[in-house]
Amino acid sequence: MSGHLAFALLLLVASVLPRPAMAQEMARALDALPRNSVVRLRGPELRRVQGPIGDVVGDTVFIRRGSRMVAVPIAGITQAEVAAGRNLVRGMLKGAAIGAGVGGVIGAALATGQCDNCDRSQHAQFGALGFGLGATYFALPGALAGLVIGTKDWEPVRHDGYRVSLVQAAEGRMGIGISLAVP
Template sequence: MTRHFAFALLLLAAVLPRPTKAQDMARALDALPQNSVVRLRGPELRPRRIQGRIGEVVGDTVFVRSGSRMIAVPIAGITRAEVAAGRNRVRGMLKGAGIGAGVGGVIGAALITAQCDNCDRSQHAQFGALGLGLGAICFAVPGGLVGLVIGTRDWEPVRHDGYRVGLAPAPDGRMGIGISLVIP
């Protein structure tokens, strides 16, 4: 009896029409709360990455507020959607320290090599390396502190919910077939 039921369940899953990716994306974007910060990507989008606050989903279009303008984005052109999930202070600190070290290294190398008027090539290179190191160290600390305060945004992918068929453990330890349906 259970084999017939499992076969019927698999047959039902195979016969049910699978929603298209655009329908899945529309359902997932519509489930997000209004004014959530989203980042939408796709090769057909101009620009290829749109970031802003989500408005409403109407038919096959999602409206996103980016700055002071409202952008109508066709859902069929979206290949990846992400929603902001908070701030990451450690990643911000590392990014800020890296930017500070790069800027400080260039400034330090330029300032110290400018002071070396009567130097030969090897001394010029040594002073440049010294300036690079000192500038990188001096600017990495304030850059890291600024990055720690500001942080970077964490992004989570927007989940597409459709029906899924798979193996599910039964309470008695046996395996069964499970189906998960989304009813609009």
């Protein structure tokens, strides 16, 4: 019963607190980022814009794309993320998966090509064996390439204002947290 009461109280507090406009929140959050931070912006009319952030002027953010600056209206942004470094383990796993897939296809093609006088079940057996051997053989070089290249980690750009979220409480319980920005 107390859980229902807490949820109802949370909804009441969230509906009563004044929230700044989303575009103003986004403008403040983007303006707080260091210049030349790599951002990824998404929106219904934007699709995806990615690049180093420039200036935030009024209701527009400027993103560097090559040698030119692209003006992006902040009102059209629904999601903004900032690059937070490289993740080598994720790159290694992604490279291993790509290497295994490519190697498996090549191995299956080579193995079934060697079987001239085989019936269907033997073709399937040779194909499966070739796929397994090719995937195993190519997974390691793919993992090494992915380890060297890595992938970017992205973190959401945090808005000012208040946020309501679930938080881990004592003894494995879940709680409701409210974060308020203090000027």
